[in-house]
Amino acid sequence: MDLALLRTFVTVHRAGSFTRAAALLGLSQPAVTSQIRTLERQLGRPLFLRKARGVTPTSVGDELAHRAAPHLDALVEIAEGGLDLEAPLRTLHLAGPPEFMAERVLPALVGLTGRDGPSVRLRTAFGSADEVLEGLAAGHHDLAVTSRRPRGTLLSAGTLCDEEHLLVAAPRWAGRFAPGAVRHGGAGVLDKVPVVDVHEGLPFAKRYWATVFDAPPPGHAALIAPDLRAVLSCVVAGAGLAVLPRYLCENALASGELVTLLDPPVPPLRTYFLAVRAGTQALPHIAVAHEWLLRASAAWG
Structure with a gap:
């Protein structure tokens, strides 16, 4: 059996689409379709059921993928990593918020990237959860940090860390409330405080209001800044209140530039996942970055 045909088959199985598999393999869609038909003729059994959008593996297809994929991944690792201990510089394409x-x-x-570390060069891309997962699936990235767990078999992901969200403001705004006012009065106490968020839809405020106050978010934001670091700077400057990750504002809290307006018993959390394309995690430059991030995340609590 031709290994090239098996590689194409496993890629289609993971991608769930001839079109996406073709992009990952650097082939045309007709070439991928032809290779799958050739393999099906050799086996005498259909491997996929064609649908309006993508393909679904048959039971024979699933069994073949289960048996073939680990061996193909091992061959790719050998081919990509080589046997030379003086491995060439590899570029790791990493994406996330x-x-x-x-x-x-x-x-x-x-x-x-240091002289004492592995030979890896970093290239980064920024984007939303959907954008970085689409880029990872298309082969533009090697690893992706995302707040959305990917679906399907093409991408796999593990939990990286949880991010705690805090309701914060500059002291001059917090000083307008009596101690415990927000805890006892709820969201209504905050109606006259301007809100700063990253988007008109108030994604951070909306989630906090729903989780902590069981209430709809404020009607609009007084200031929109599409980067949380800009939101932090504006709130420190007195623009109003915001919901921010603890890791981003902990220095401002420690210095007194910001204060928390509420300390709920169970603060809202956002989970980050570390995603990789199936069959690539064993590649040396991806594996070492994956390991380093998981090790570092243990101290990000």
Whole structure:
């Protein structure tokens, strides 16, 4: 059996689509379709059921993927990594949300590019959860940090860390409330405080209001800044209140530039996942970055 046909088959099985598999393999869609038909003729059994959107593996297809994929992945690892201990410089393409990448992820990986670390060069891209997962699936990224767990078999993900969200404001705003006013009065106490968020839809405030106050969010934001670091700067300057990750505002809290307006018994959390394309995690430059991030995340609580 031709290994090239098996590689194409496993890629289609993971991608769930001839079109997506073709992009990952650098082939045309007709070429992928032809290779799958050739393999099906050799086996005498259909491997996929064609649907309006994508394909679904048959039971024979699932069994073949289960048996073949680990061996193909091992061959790819050998081919990509080679047997030379003096491995060439490899580029790791990493994507995720800009603030979390800047404050957490990239500092944890700087050792990879040092003289005493493995030969890895970092290239980063920023984007929303949907954008980075689409880029990972299309082969543009090697690893992705995302707040949404991917579905399907093409991408796999493990939990990286949980991010605690805090309701914060500058002291001059907090000083307008009596002690315990927000805890006892709820969201209504905050009606006259301007809100700062990253989008008109108030994603951070909306989630906090729903989780903590069981109430709809404020009607609109007084200031929109599409980067949480800019939101932090505006709130420190007195623009109003915001919901921010603890890791981003903990220094401002420690210095007294910000204060928390409420300390709920169970604060809202957002989970980050570390995602990778199936069959690539064993590649040396991806594996070492994956390991370093998981190790670093243990101290991000």
